[in-house]
Amino acid sequence: MTLHQFLMIVVMCACIIFLRAFPFIVFQDMTKKTPPLLLYLGRVLTAAAIAMLVVYSIASVCDFKNPDYMRLFWMTPAILVTILLQWFIKNSLISIVGGTAVYMICIQLIA
Amino acid sequence: MEQNLSEADTTACNGKASSVLRDAFLAAMPVILGYLTMGTAFGVLLVQQVPNSNALWALGFSPFALSGSMQFASVEMLKNASMYSLFMTLVLALLINIRYCVYGLPFLRLFRCYPWYLRYYLIFNLTDETYAIEVSSKRHGKQQRNFFILVSTFDYLSWIGGTVLGALIGSHLPFPTDGIDFAMVALFVVILVDLCREKANRFPALVGALSTALVIALAMLLCPQFANKSLLVAMMLMTAILLAKRPKDAKGGDAQ
Numbered sequence: 001m002t003l004h005q006f007l008m009i010v011v012m013c014a015c016i017i018f019l020r021a022f023p024f025i026v027f028q029d030m031t032k033k034t035p036p037l038l039l040y041l042g043r044v045l046t047a048a049a050i051a052m053l054v055v056y057s058i059a060s061v062c063d064f065k066n067p068d069y070m071r072l073f074w075m076t077p078a079i080l081v082t083i084l085l086q087w088f089i090k091n092s093l094i095s096i097v098g099g100t101a102v103y104m105i106c107i108q109l110i111a
Numbered sequence: 112m113e114q115n116l117s118e119a120d121t122t123a124c125n126g127k128a129s130s131v132l133r134d135a136f137l138a139a140m141p142v143i144l145g146y147l148t149m150g151t152a153f154g155v156l157l158v159q160q161v162p163n164s165n166a167l168w169a170l171g172f173s174p175f176a177l178s179g180s181m182q183f184a185s186v187e188m189l190k191n192a193s194m195y196s197l198f199m200t201l202v203l204a205l206l207i208n209i210r211y212c213v214y215g216l217p218f219l220r221l222f223r224c225y226p227w228y229l230r231y232y233l234i235f236n237l238t239d240e241t242y243a244i245e246v247s248s249k250r251h252g253k254q255q256r257n258f259f260i261l262v263s264t265f266d267y268l269s270w271i272g273g274t275v276l277g278a279l280i281g282s283h284l285p286f287p288t289d290g291i292d293f294a295m296v297a298l299f300v301v302i303l304v305d306l307c308r309e310k311a312n313r314f315p316a317l318v319g320a321l322s323t324a325l326v327i328a329l330a331m332l333l334c335p336q337f338a339n340k341s342l343l344v345a346m347m348l349m350t351a352i353l354l355a356k357r358p359k360d361a362k363g364g365d366a367q
Contacts, residue, residue: 001168005192008200009168012185013175015204016211020237023215024222024230040357041350042216046246047303047312048319048349049213053239054299055323056342061292064331075296082297086304095304096141099297104290 071107078103131254135261138248142240142262143269145295150273151280153182158281161189166278173274177238177267180342181208182274209343214242225256236263238270240298247302315353322349 027038058079062071082099086092154169161168176182184207188195195203214237215222222230237245241263250258306312323345330341 001163002192004197005189007197008188008192008195009172009176009185011197011200012181012204013172015201016176016178016181016208017235019205019208019211020215020234021231022212023219024234027219037357038216041213041353042219044312044315044353045213045350046217047306047315048322048353049210049346050243050246050299050303050306051316051319052210052323052342052345052349053243054296054303055320055327056345057296057299059327061296064327064335067331075293078293079296079300082300083304086301092298092301093137093140095301096294096297099300100290100294103293107290 074103074106074110077106131257132261135258136265138244138258139262139265139269141294141298142244142266145240145292145298146266146269147273147276148292149179149295150270150275151277153179153186154274154277154279155281156183156186156277157189157274158278160186164189164278166275169274169278170271173271174267177236177270178208178211179238179270206343210239210346211237213346217246221255229256229260233259233263236267238266240295241266243299243302247305314356315349318352318356319345319349322352 058072058075061075062068078099081102082095085095085098089095150173154166157169158164158166172182172185176185181204184203188200188203215234218233218237222233225233244262245259248255248258303316307316323341326341326345326348330344
């Protein structure tokens, strides 16, 4: 490892730690009240961010730099199964294992 | 911390240590599997791509970065280290990871009640997946605290373990587990389904999904090399839309 590579890693780690701590640094003194705007954002951004991560993880599983559209295609039944299992059975582990099994079977055996 | 989830985890939690442990382990299970797999993939990639790198790199990097998106991007940067100045590294690291700076918002009040070392530990552990599990937890008090500590620790150890393992086994990896990375997608889908049982969350979720899909599609069409920065743009877009659509009588961030 060169010194430069070591420093790059240090910079990257520092950035991540800083970003994660950011809201706690900026809003340090507000022990009593958080501004309504912020609470609003904290509330709506939760659902928006999870939805973002759904789309982003789909894109990254089918590798958006070199898109594999068969993977994208087989994700449709897998995601539907996951949604249905979760909506009706309400057990996260069953939904995740079920959906993942459908996807793995599809891409390994059929595709 | 009021969470608007209904019936997210029906796993029994009656306050006994063993049941919190079991509860947290079950909740973290998909992330543990995902992190072991993704971590292994990162470790393999690292030693294959970056000359003279070894498992010690993973062991030194992962515990402090704890970020898949950053670490995967870092492989390319470390490989061509001479092309990246420290300033460039700084800018890229901030861009790639900017989403982390809102993950703390839902926990601002809650974490302040915790002792400082616990606060720092939990803040540092706010990865995409750990955040997603914690933000959807509807536990309370001490149970909530223990659940957070355990989930963070399981996720933390499995990521480090995965990356070191991957770096150790390098290129000799005979895995018939193609497609197991879908577990991450499924995890996010499950959390979104639970959030969407609450009507107030459906519009923000739709905005988030459409903004991201739009930005990623545009990035893929126009400039694929920027596709991995699309999270930043998507996040700005959805924040702008949600701010514009903010209820007029806006005392009400606390509507719930």
